[in-house]
Amino acid sequence: MATTAIPKPGAVTMVDAIRQAMTEEMERDAAVVAIGEDIGVYGGAFKVTDGLLAKFGRERVIETPIAETAIIGAACGMSFLGLRPVCEMQFIDFIACCFNQVTNFVAKSHYLWDAPVPIVIRGPSGGGVHGGPFHSANPEMYFVHTPGLKVIYPSTPSDAKGLLKSAIRDNNPVLFFEHKYLYRRLKEEMPAGDHLVPIGKAAVRRAGRDLTIISYAAMVHTAMEAAEELAKDGIDAEVIDLRTLLPLDKETILDSVKKTNKLLIVHEDTRTGGIAGEIAAIVCENAFEDLDGPIERVTALDTPVPYSPPLEEHFLPNTAKVVAAARNLAKY
Amino acid sequence: MAEPLKREQYLDLYYYMQLNRQLEERMVRLFRQNKIVGGLYSSLGQEAVSVGTCFAMEKRDWIAPMIRNIGALLVKGVPPRDIFTQHMAKYTSPTKGKDGTSHFGDLKVRHIVSPISMLGDLIPVMTGVAMAGRYLGQNIVALTWIGDGGSSTGAFHEGLGLAAAQKAPFVLIVENNQWAYSTPVSRQVPVKNLADRAVGYGIASTIVDGNDVVAVYNATKDAVTECRAGRGPHLIEAKTMRMRGHAQHDPAEYVPKEMFEYWKARDPIVLYEKYLTENKIWDEKTKAEIVARIERELDVEQKFAEESPMPPPEFAEVGVYCDDSCHKIAADWKRSKSEVMPPKSSFDPGWKLEDLGRLGEIPTAKEVTASSGGNGAKANGPQARHVTPALPPQSFVNVPIAPREPAQPFAATEVAEPAEPRIPFGRGPKDKAFRESPDNPQNKSYGRGAQNKTFRKGPPEKSFNKGGQNKSFTKNTAGKNFSKGPQGKSGRG
Numbered sequence: 001m002a003t004t005a006i007p008k009p010g011a012v013t014m015v016d017a018i019r020q021a022m023t024e025e026m027e028r029d030a031a032v033v034a035i036g037e038d039i040g041v042y043g044g045a046f047k048v049t050d051g052l053l054a055k056f057g058r059e060r061v062i063e064t065p066i067a068e069t070a071i072i073g074a075a076c077g078m079s080f081l082g083l084r085p086v087c088e089m090q091f092i093d094f095i096a097c098c099f100n101q102v103t104n105f106v107a108k109s110h111y112l113w114d115a116p117v118p119i120v121i122r123g124p125s126g127g128g129v130h131g132g133p134f135h136s137a138n139p140e141m142y143f144v145h146t147p148g149l150k151v152i153y154p155s156t157p158s159d160a161k162g163l164l165k166s167a168i169r170d171n172n173p174v175l176f177f178e179h180k181y182l183y184r185r186l187k188e189e190m191p192a193g194d195h196l197v198p199i200g201k202a203a204v205r206r207a208g209r210d211l212t213i214i215s216y217a218a219m220v221h222t223a224m225e226a227a228e229e230l231a232k233d234g235i236d237a238e239v240i241d242l243r244t245l246l247p248l249d250k251e252t253i254l255d256s257v258k259k260t261n262k263l264l265i266v267h268e269d270t271r272t273g274g275i276a277g278e279i280a281a282i283v284c285e286n287a288f289e290d291l292d293g294p295i296e297r298v299t300a301l302d303t304p305v306p307y308s309p310p311l312e313e314h315f316l317p318n319t320a321k322v323v324a325a326a327r328n329l330a331k332y
Numbered sequence: 333m334a335e336p337l338k339r340e341q342y343l344d345l346y347y348y349m350q351l352n353r354q355l356e357e358r359m360v361r362l363f364r365q366n367k368i369v370g371g372l373y374s375s376l377g378q379e380a381v382s383v384g385t386c387f388a389m390e391k392r393d394w395i396a397p398m399i400r401n402i403g404a405l406l407v408k409g410v411p412p413r414d415i416f417t418q419h420m421a422k423y424t425s426p427t428k429g430k431d432g433t434s435h436f437g438d439l440k441v442r443h444i445v446s447p448i449s450m451l452g453d454l455i456p457v458m459t460g461v462a463m464a465g466r467y468l469g470q471n472i473v474a475l476t477w478i479g480d481g482g483s484s485t486g487a488f489h490e491g492l493g494l495a496a497a498q499k500a501p502f503v504l505i506v507e508n509n510q511w512a513y514s515t516p517v518s519r520q521v522p523v524k525n526l527a528d529r530a531v532g533y534g535i536a537s538t539i540v541d542g543n544d545v546v547a548v549y550n551a552t553k554d555a556v557t558e559c560r561a562g563r564g565p566h567l568i569e570a571k572t573m574r575m576r577g578h579a580q581h582d583p584a585e586y587v588p589k590e591m592f593e594y595w596k597a598r599d600p601i602v603l604y605e606k607y608l609t610e611n612k613i614w615d616e617k618t619k620a621e622i623v624a625r626i627e628r629e630l631d632v633e634q635k636f637a638e639e640s641p642m643p644p645p646e647f648a649e650v651g652v653y654c655d656d657s658c659h660k661i662a663a664d665w666k667r668s669k670s671e672v673m674p675p676k677s678s679f680d681p682g683w684k685l686e687d688l689g690r691l692g693e694i695p696t697a698k699e700v701t702a703s704s705g706g707n708g709a710k711a712n713g714p715q716a717r718h719v720t721p722a723l724p725p726q727s728f729v730n731v732p733i734a735p736r737e738p739a740q741p742f743a744a745t746e747v748a749e750p751a752e753p754r755i756p757f758g759r760g761p762k763d764k765a766f767r768e769s770p771d772n773p774q775n776k777s778y779g780r781g782a783q784n785k786t787f788r789k790g791p792p793e794k795s796f797n798k799g800g801q802n803k804s805f806t807k808n809t810a811g812k813n814f815s816k817g818p819q820g821k822s823g824r825g
Contacts, residue, residue, distance in 0.1 A: 071456075
């Protein structure tokens with residue numbers, strides 16, 4: 001099985017990589033515009049869009065009132081005239097404010113009346129930074145459950161860049177989750193040239209033969225740490241980074257399970273209704289007889305994201321929890 | 333002021349209003365014959381709003397109708413068969429049966445954005461259309477309608493706020509038909525005129541008699557002209573009356589009889605017929621010709637719809653996503669792209685604020701007390717209205733974060749084939765001690781006390797419940813053994 005190794009460490013953070021992707025696409029295509037709150041003079045709450053206003057002007061870097069429904073609605077309207085707006089949610093938690101616009105108008109337009117909506121909705125998501133219950137959410141599954149959308153959740157700067165560029169060029173509405181814990185902790189060298197990563201393709205981050213750990217976003221790194229830990233015990237784990245949650249790369253998942261016969265799914269999203277359940281169903285439907293043990297999940301608790309560090313750390317999955325689950329699974 | 337209409341245009345206004353009404357009356361008959369699949373919403377009495385507003389739009393302009401704006405669709409050139417087939421859920425309808433009523437659009441030719449049932453959503457969408465048209469140099473105006481009921485939604489406020497902040501070439505028709513389903517407008521919105529709300533957004537507004545098609549046309553034409561000149565957005569309140577219930581199922585018994593009587597005497601088509609006669613724009617012969625033409629056209633269109641097939645069931649699976657083969661997305665640029673590309677687009681950003689937030693005139697406490705009814709306190713002289721300044725919100729952005737080990741990039745390693753053959757599923761952990769230990773998650777209890785693992789051992793001794801259900805899983809309801817169940821396999825070597 002082909003593995004996608006990550007290039008050697010470099011100087012580019014995920015924030016920089018996303019900014020590079022937006023800059024390159026806006027330079028390439030005048031139809032690409034940015035819209036969101038405080039994305040211009042201030043450069044965005046996390047400085048992702050820093051410098052774009054100076055370069056592209058107010059017509060293309062559109063600062064809006066605090067009105068998420070207006071942002072998504074306007075972007076949708078712009079796309080009907082052939083523009084490709086990239087919308088920023090200041091924190092992805094606030095996408096709840098425009099849930100109707102996203103799930104009822106944007107997602108259904110192509111199916112119902114043949115109107116493509118080529119917009120990207122991006123924003124910082126995820127916990128581990130003690131942002132509290134309204135600044136730490138992982139709401140991806142609301143949208144994975146919505147036909148018509150695509151959902152991307154990268155784990156590395158180069159993937160963030162390549163996938164965002166692909167998302168901007170895609171003819172469908174794409175939700176692009178940026179894990180804020182990874183924004184500045186991970187530095188990487190960017191591949192040269194017009195770096196595109198295909199939507200809907202998972203990456204095998206570590207090949208292994210004893211069990212498969214499937215994850216995405218920040219938890220990929222937790223899974224990798226766990227795999228190194230497990231290697232000390234002689235357990236050889238394969239780590240798969242989904243990268244795209246909708247459409248899901250079933251082929252890579254099933255190929256890996258058929259090889260290792262054991263599956264552990266790790267995600268930072270809460271447990272009930274998380275993607276682990278869907279993956280478990282897919283594996284049971286397609287590779288039941290290849291399984292040597294129960295499908296295990298390590299996920300966040302079924303609670304809101306708590307604020308206080310000891311509470312949040314208890315809420316989140318971590319390397320120790322993944323290692324413990326993997327050790328149990330390896331015993332089969 | 334809008335230029336006076338030519339005779340043919342006056343007659344066209346009549347044609348579209350009458351076409352709108354006759355089309356809907358035919359649909360009521362089809363509804364009663366069970367040929368309409370879902371609900372049917374009447375715009376009886378509101379034809380002048382749909383037709384008069386849309387008649388003021390040019391071909392290049394964009395509209396997004398509501399469910400009661402079938403007249404606007406007709407003016408935009410939508411053939412009546414599209415409306416018949418949509419309501420009858422036929423494969424020949426614009427959405428090929430995927431949605432009903434007037435829920436369809438046309439991006440390429442007629443510039444119509446499809447409505448959805450969530451009211452208010454079209455206001456930000458059409459604001460975006462207006463902004464994109466300006467960006468591309470197309471000099472278009474975008475227009476949508478909202479009811480008195482829909483004007484209470486958050487999307488109304490968010491959309492109009494953005495349109496105002498962007499000075500978008502956008503016209504919003506607030507079609508005040510007095511009723512939001514069963515609730516009168518006075519119980520929804522405690523303002524005299526819905527147009528008064530425009531003040532709160534800092535935009536221009538007009539109030540018009542929604543049953544006078546010429547007045548509606550003139551008001552819209554003026555608003556469209558203002559928007560095209562860069563002085564948008566504009567809100568028009570058209571006062572009218574919904575002459576039926578919310579939909580066919582609703583007899584509207586909550587509407588006072590006198591209210592229906594008042595508005596029946598103001599029927600927009602009857603009023604306009606009188607206008608055309610008094611102004612000698614037509615004669616009886618012309619009228620008869622128009623009515624006959626409408627009958628002829630609708631006969632053909634209705635027949636087409638009734639004879640159309642329903643969609644094939646598998647068509648439900650088609651079209652969730654747009655791939656490269658189904659649409660080529662390209663903007664129609666009417667200005668040079670170089671104007672929005674660096675270096676031309678580059679500038680030195682920063683806010684240039686004129687008033688620097690200085691205090692202007694603030695109402696005195698006396699004025700405030702007087703307007704709010706007062707609590708008896710008689711304030712002497714000017715006083716500040718607001719005494720507690722709000723504290724700046726706490727930023728979440730630069731919250732210090734507990735250090736963690738930086739994540740390391742990872743590299744792939746090659747793997748050899750597994751040395752030992754795998755143990756098939758279902759036998760549990762190889763290590764017997766672990767298999768039976770409470771550490772094994774499979775041994776977790778779910779409130780049934782210590783688990784007796786009978787699951788893999790064939791016929792369980794007991795049922796999963798300790799209560800009265802002691803039926804064996806290997807017996808069927810007749811008490812006989814299952815011939816061969818998956819659990820009865822002795823092994824799967």
